[in-house]
Amino acid sequence: MTPRKVGLFIALWKRDSDGRPSPLLQMILSIITLF
Numbered sequence: 001m002t003p004r005k006v007g008l009f010i011a012l013w014k015r016d017s018d019g020r021p022s023p024l025l026q027m028i029l030s031i032i033t034l035f
Helices: 003-015 023-034
Strands: none
Touching: 003 023
16 A cells, blocks of 8 residues: 555545545545455
8 A cells, every 4th residue: 555545545534524434435445455
């Protein structure tokens, strides 16, 4: 996992700071966990 992806992940997480991950974040998270 590259630092750029980590930064993007954190940015998406902070953007959805209402407590629940966005659908896009959930999709990225599922893709990350596959690799």
